[in-house]
Amino acid sequence: MVIAGEASGDLLAAELIAALQEKLPKATFFGAGGSRMAATGMELAVDLTQHSVIGITEVMKKLVQFRRLFRQLLDLAIQRQPDVVIGVDYGGFNLRFAHAIKEHYRNNPFSKWNPKIIQFVSPQVWASRPGRADQLAADCDLLLSIFPFEKNWYAARVPQLRVEFVGHPMVQRMQEAKLRERQQSANATVLLLPGSRKGELQRHLPPMLKAWAMVQEKMPMATAKMVLPNEKMSQILFWHLARLLPLKVRLAGPPGLTETQGMMKKIFPNMEIQIGALSQALAESDVALAKTGTVTMECAFAGVPTVTLYKTSWLTYQIARRIVTVKSLTMPNLLAGESVYPEFIQSEATPENISRAALGLLQEPARRQKIKRQLSQIIASLGESGATERAAASILSLFPS
DSSP, X not given: OEEEOSHHHHHHHHHHHHHHHHHOTTOOOEEEEOHHHHHTTOEEEEEGGGGOOOSHHHHHHTHHHHHHHHHHHHHHHHHHOOSEEEEESOHHHHHHHHHHHHHHHHTOTTOOOOOEEEEESOXXXXXXXXXXXXXXXXXXXXXXXXXXXXXXXXXXHOTTSOEEXXXXXXXXXXXXXXXXXXXXXXXXXXXXEOOSXXXXXXXXXXXXXXXXXXXXXXXXXXXXXXXXXXXXXXXHHHHHHHTTSSSOOOOSSOXXXXXXXXXXXXXXXTEEEEESOXXXXXXXXXXXXXXXXXXXXXXXHTTOOEEEEEOOOHHHHHHHHHHXXXXXXXXXXXXXXXXXXXXXXXXXXXXHHHHHHHHHHHHOHHHHHHHHHHHHHHHHTTOOSOHHHHHHHHHHTTSOO
């Protein structure tokens, strides 16, 4: 049984399933995730990627729905009794699910079903709520880490938890993409990456688009591209753009990508929209504006200097600022131990701050080159390609033949 809940986790889980299928061609897979996992032949009981949210406020709005999905998957696990339950990222959900599985076994002393529990990608317990490490140690048989510092962190806190650093899956993805080194021309290209969730787009589009307008005032020949994960997200963009026009917009049905592209050209003639294919877009960009999260690592792998930002609800931010202990929310900065990427969180994520930082990167070649060198050092620390193959081997090592 495999459970992932976001677009990035869906891809990572699909890669892991494929690696396990090569080693265990007769194994069957079922669980929750998204279209990429389903494409491997896995039986998709629930599409969790359709319910992806982040933050206390957003989770509370869907609490009843999440409880129903959780119960549905737990009942399915108890009914099917898989040999292994693998949680891929999605820590808030998967840690609770692992605990529920183990509690079911502990409360049923005559049950022979006691599956191995694996968590692939460590929850960021080193950044906030470190007590969750004790829960991981109590419920998980194996934690597969993708960042090198995590194994030592866990060893110092919960040495009884088996942790394996398998490397970062993006190493192989980026090698396969064969990203080329881009030489910036007078017509600089700025990449906008507002996020993959509805709430993220709604909060990040206003400052990002205004920041781009300010950049274009200073660099009229510059162009921009916005990458969205799917066409559904382009509908959110369409209605945001429509509010910027003085005329009312009427459509016979939901706006498609063509309508959104047309709306974008009316307001920002030098910007286009792209669905997916992020690697290609990164290879063609000089600077990116990106929300904090997994995408900043993709920018780092591509060697693209990036301005990062994040905005959330007031309540979520007030809670987070009291429990988060790391100095940055941008993973490349954490791995480097310094501010490689300029970062703006909550009230600091203003169009003025973002555009100023972006122009600094665009207009200072020496600074861009320094950032590229720093990014190369960061990527070198993440191991060689083959992370999912090593993860699969570690999982199978729990079952000695």
